[in-house]
Amino acid sequence: MSEPVIVANELVKRYGEFAAVDRISFEVAPGESFGLLGPNGAGKSTTMRMVGAVSTRTGGELSVLGLDPDRFGPEIRSQLGVVPQADNLDAELRVRENLLVYGRYFGLPRKLVAERADELLAFAQLEEKAKAKVDSLSGGMKRRLTIARALINDPRILLLDEPTTGLDPQARHILWDRLFRLKEQGTTLLLTTHYMDEAEQLCDRLVVVDKGTIMAEGTPAELIRRYSTREVLEVRFGSDRNSEVAARLSGLGDRLEVLPDRILVYSENGEAELVRLTDAGLHPITSLVRRSSLEDVFLRLTGRSLIE
Amino acid sequence: MTTLTGPRSDSARAIEAGRRSRTWGAWYVAEHRFRVMRSYTGTVVVAGIGSPLIYLYALGVGLATIVDANLGAGAVDGVSYLVFVAPALLASAAITVASEEFTYPIMLGYKWNPTFTGMHASPLQPAQIVDGVVISVVIRMLVNLVLFYALMLAFGAAPSPLGVFAILAGALGGLAFGTVIMAYTSTLEEDTGQLAMVMRFVVLPMTLFSGTFFPLSTFPVWLQWIGWVSPLWHSTELARVFSYGAAEPIWLTVVHVVVLVGLAVAGWMWARRIAVRRLRK
Amino acid sequence: MTELADRRPAESGPAPRPVRSLYAGNARAVMFRGWRATRSTNWLVVVSGFFEPIFYLLAMGIGLGTLVGTVTTASGHEVAYPAFIAPALLAVAAMNGAIYDSTWNVFFKMQFAKLYEGMLSTSLGPLDVALGEILLALLRGALYAVGFQLVMQALGLNLSWWALLALPAVLLIAFGFASLGMAITSYMKTFQQMDWINFVMLPMFLFSATFYPLTVYPEWLQSIIQALPLWHGVELVRGLTTGDVGWGLLGHVLYYVVMIAIGLVFTTRRLRALFLD
Ligand SMILES: Nc1ncnc2c1ncn2[C@@H]1O[C@H](COP(=O)(O)OP(=O)(O)OP(=O)(O)O)[C@@H](O)[C@H]1O
Ligand SMILES: [Mg+2]
Numbered sequence: 001m002s003e004p005v006i007v008a009n010e011l012v013k014r015y016g017e018f019a020a021v022d023r024i025s026f027e028v029a030p031g032e033s034f035g036l037l038g039p040n041g042a043g044k045s046t047t048m049r050m051v052g053a054v055s056t057r058t059g060g061e062l063s064v065l066g067l068d069p070d071r072f073g074p075e076i077r078s079q080l081g082v083v084p085q086a087d088n089l090d091a092e093l094r095v096r097e098n099l100l101v102y103g104r105y106f107g108l109p110r111k112l113v114a115e116r117a118d119e120l121l122a123f124a125q126l127e128e129k130a131k132a133k134v135d136s137l138s139g140g141m142k143r144r145l146t147i148a149r150a151l152i153n154d155p156r157i158l159l160l161d162e163p164t165t166g167l168d169p170q171a172r173h174i175l176w177d178r179l180f181r182l183k184e185q186g187t188t189l190l191l192t193t194h195y196m197d198e199a200e201q202l203c204d205r206l207v208v209v210d211k212g213t214i215m216a217e218g219t220p221a222e223l224i225r226r227y228s229t230r231e232v233l234e235v236r237f238g239s240d241r242n243s244e245v246a247a248r249l250s251g252l253g254d255r256l257e258v259l260p261d262r263i264l265v266y267s268e269n270g271e272a273e274l275v276r277l278t279d280a281g282l283h284p285i286t287s288l289v290r291r292s293s294l295e296d297v298f299l300r301l302t303g304r305s306l307i308e
Numbered sequence: 309m310t311t312l313t314g315p316r317s318d319s320a321r322a323i324e325a326g327r328r329s330r331t332w333g334a335w336y337v338a339e340h341r342f343r344v345m346r347s348y349t350g351t352v353v354v355a356g357i358g359s360p361l362i363y364l365y366a367l368g369v370g371l372a373t374i375v376d377a378n379l380g381a382g383a384v385d386g387v388s389y390l391v392f393v394a395p396a397l398l399a400s401a402a403i404t405v406a407s408e409e410f411t412y413p414i415m416l417g418y419k420w421n422p423t424f425t426g427m428h429a430s431p432l433q434p435a436q437i438v439d440g441v442v443i444s445v446v447i448r449m450l451v452n453l454v455l456f457y458a459l460m461l462a463f464g465a466a467p468s469p470l471g472v473f474a475i476l477a478g479a480l481g482g483l484a485f486g487t488v489i490m491a492y493t494s495t496l497e498e499d500t501g502q503l504a505m506v507m508r509f510v511v512l513p514m515t516l517f518s519g520t521f522f523p524l525s526t527f528p529v530w531l532q533w534i535g536w537v538s539p540l541w542h543s544t545e546l547a548r549v550f551s552y553g554a555a556e557p558i559w560l561t562v563v564h565v566v567v568l569v570g571l572a573v574a575g576w577m578w579a580r581r582i583a584v585r586r587l588r589k
Numbered sequence: 590m591t592e593l594a595d596r597r598p599a600e601s602g603p604a605p606r607p608v609r610s611l612y613a614g615n616a617r618a619v620m621f622r623g624w625r626a627t628r629s630t631n632w633l634v635v636v637s638g639f640f641e642p643i644f645y646l647l648a649m650g651i652g653l654g655t656l657v658g659t660v661t662t663a664s665g666h667e668v669a670y671p672a673f674i675a676p677a678l679l680a681v682a683a684m685n686g687a688i689y690d691s692t693w694n695v696f697f698k699m700q701f702a703k704l705y706e707g708m709l710s711t712s713l714g715p716l717d718v719a720l721g722e723i724l725l726a727l728l729r730g731a732l733y734a735v736g737f738q739l740v741m742q743a744l745g746l747n748l749s750w751w752a753l754l755a756l757p758a759v760l761l762i763a764f765g766f767a768s769l770g771m772a773i774t775s776y777m778k779t780f781q782q783m784d785w786i787n788f789v790m791l792p793m794f795l796f797s798a799t800f801y802p803l804t805v806y807p808e809w810l811q812s813i814i815q816a817l818p819l820w821h822g823v824e825l826v827r828g829l830t831t832g833d834v835g836w837g838l839l840g841h842v843l844y845y846v847v848m849i850a851i852g853l854v855f856t857t858r859r860l861r862a863l864f865l866d
Contacts, residue, residue, distance in 0.1 A: 075326030
């Protein structure tokens with residue numbers, strides 16, 4: 001095992017009295033793809049910004065590529081590619097210029113930057129838009145350009161804060177594919193997302209964060225095994241009857257989760273639960289048996305569904 | 309892909325890569341500003357040649373006809389009105405550039421289109437971003453002032469051989485005012501009209517009451533303090549010393565320089581501090 | 590160009606729409622929105638606009654006045670310098686206020702806030718929008734003008750009872766600039782184009798007999814200046830406040846009436862083309 005490229009130990013970030021990040025510890029190995037999951041306001045972006053050496057930590061230890069961000073900000077950032085949660089492209093410049101200018105911030109030679117800019121435009125499928133004003137791009141195109149921009153310095157670590165928000169399904173899959181390839185080449189990924197399928201696809205390991213603290217850590221499969229059952233039965237009785245019916249379901253499965261629009265029955269065998277349910281004389285409007293996903297883990301740990 | 313991985317080689321690589329940006333970062337930012345300015349080159353050139361032309365003609369020729377007719381030639385500070393007003397117009401031109409480039413672009417970079425945040429995610433440091441903006445504006449200012457001075461020569465408005473130094477005096481004034489205004493703009497989380505107020509209650513009165521169009525001494529004493537605290541008055545007087553050898557005690561000339569340099573440095577440092585505070589939260 | 594003009598009637602089948610589709614008689618609603626928006630955000634900025642001409646008057650009238658002494662007006666009257674520039678500053682203030690409100694402000698609302706798109710998707714017509722915006726600008730202009738005239742009165746710069754008519758004159762001037770400004774703005778697409786407006790305003794401000802009589806200029810320059818709107822405004826207001834009144838003033842009034850009409854026609858047409866066709 002090689003040494004981790006990111007080490008956070010009891011990391012704290014306070015805004016006044018309020019602790020946005022409250023003693024978080026984790027390690028990311030080189031070439032690993034590490035996810036931060038959590039509801040809105042959990043402290044994911046704040047953590048990312050500290051790792052990105054643009055936010056000074058209030059307490060704890062942090063090392064990125066073996067360096068302390070407080071002292072070696074520029075050095076660390078020279079090795080990072082950052083996709084912030086909110087695009088901050090330069091609206092006064094054109095699409096290709098955005099890449100050129102950004103590459104120059106790293107002190108890269110003009111010729112090299114120009115070559116990479118063209119490659120990346122192709123990667124982001126923005127070749128026809130090279131001369132367009134940034135303002136005229138659609139939301140998803142802007143996102144793709146931001147991602148392309150993050151790659152201009154051939155980074156060792158990519159920080160992706162909700163990278164695919166606003167992308168259409170096709171663009172998302174293309175991006176996943178591209179991230180996969182970067183990972184194969186040894187790039188380390190640190191990402192946050194609200195899409196569970198994305199987390200399952202991309203993350204080797206992840207932590208679930210809530211209110212600035214880590215609730216659980218592991219691979220997606222481990223987490224599912226630990227915090228959920230193999231299968232889930234989803235039943236709907238119509239929003240006005242759900243809670244009334246729920247009272248009569250106790251005892252069914254390992255655990256029940258009553259949501260406003262549906263009831264989730266956690267069990268090793270979903271079909272069997274459905275049979276027991278109909279035997280008891282309950283006839284849901286719709287029913288569905290599926291495998292457990294990270295969504296369920298999330299629900300269990302934070303008591304909230306992911307997309308609020 | 310047999311390269312050594314792990315933090316040791318990584319940190320060595322990072323330290324190597326960070327070296328360039330630590331040395332040249334501010335210039336990369338300036339490069340960016342120039343690229344942005346290029347998108348309004350037309351405006352810069354027309355404003356750079358057009359407005360001096362208009363001002364010099366309207367005031368230095370038009371108004372001068374009346375003033376000189378009233379008081380006789382050489383009645384304002386011992387020279388013709390054109391010669392008297394031209395260096396002041398040059399100094400005001402620098403203030404105009406400063407008040408354009410150090411206000412809205414700063415607000416834009418921090419907030420409306422947070423390119424400063426983007427720069428800070430690269431190896432650039434907050435102070436370098438400030439430095440880069442200052443460098444780029446000073447260069448633009450110098451270009452404008454050189455054009456202005458050339459027109460002054462064409463109008464015969466800069467008799468002294470030392471006249472070129474008026475350019476530096478003007479630029480220093482623009483910088484002194486500009487860095488302070490930049491620092492102030494940086495502190496604004498939101499623009500709910502503060503910038504417009506600055507233009508109205510600081511820039512405009514400063515332009516009007518700084519001995520620009522008439523000697524400060526024509527004012528009652530209780531209004532003259534405006535000149536004393538105004539960077540424009542100091543840079544105008546300094547420019548006059550160079551452009552037509554305006555007579556003033558040497559200590560006063562030194563005061564002009566000290567005040568302007570002091571303001572420029574103070575504003576610059578203040579702007580840097582705010583940049584650090586704002587970008588590193 | 591001609592080709593386009595020739596083809597047009599063939600393409601656009603329906604006859605021009607009746608006035609009703611342009612004007613719902615509800616410019617008030619547009620003014621109301623504008624007033625609410627101003628009040629809730631930057632009323633201090635609005636109030637501060639009042640000080641701008643005052644600063645000019647103090648600096649130029651008092652400071653420069655000592656260098657200039659008295660000035661001979663176009664019709665041969667001799668007046669003190671402050672009394673000479675005060676009416677000009679009043680006209681300029683009317684112009685600036687109207688231009689700001691009808692150009693930058695409108696441009697922003699059109700291009701960025703997409704405000705008009707929203708307004709025109711209600712029962713409001715383009716003329717409601719144009720009139721509403723312009724009238725609001727006038728209201729603001731009127732407030733400044735009243736304030737400035739009070740200051741003039743206090744400083745003894747109103748030389749005649751005719752000065753009372755300067756207020757409607759100022760509104761006329763503001764109306765003229767607002768409607769023309771809005772018409773021009775509706776054709777603008779970028780900020781850079783908007784900058785050109787400043788390039789026209791600056792020389793007009795400095796040259797239009799604002800700070801000294803036109804006679805210092807060569808003939809050809811005089812006739813160019815006399816063709817531009819601000820000069821007419823300055824002369825009109827100056828005639829009234831200095832009591833130098835003659836039938837000639839009606840010529841200036843006519844100039845503005847024509848300008849208002851042209852501005853309104855183009856603005857309405859353009860808004861309809863932009864948002865309704
Ligand atoms: N600059 C700041 N000043 C004060 N509070 C802040 C600041 N930045 C973030 N916070 C607070 O810190 C908490 C965590 O914010 P953060 O942006 O890290 O959340 P997040 O997990 O990224 O949420 P989301 O999923 O919505 O992006 C929030 O309560 C937020 O209000
Ligand atoms: Mg976030």
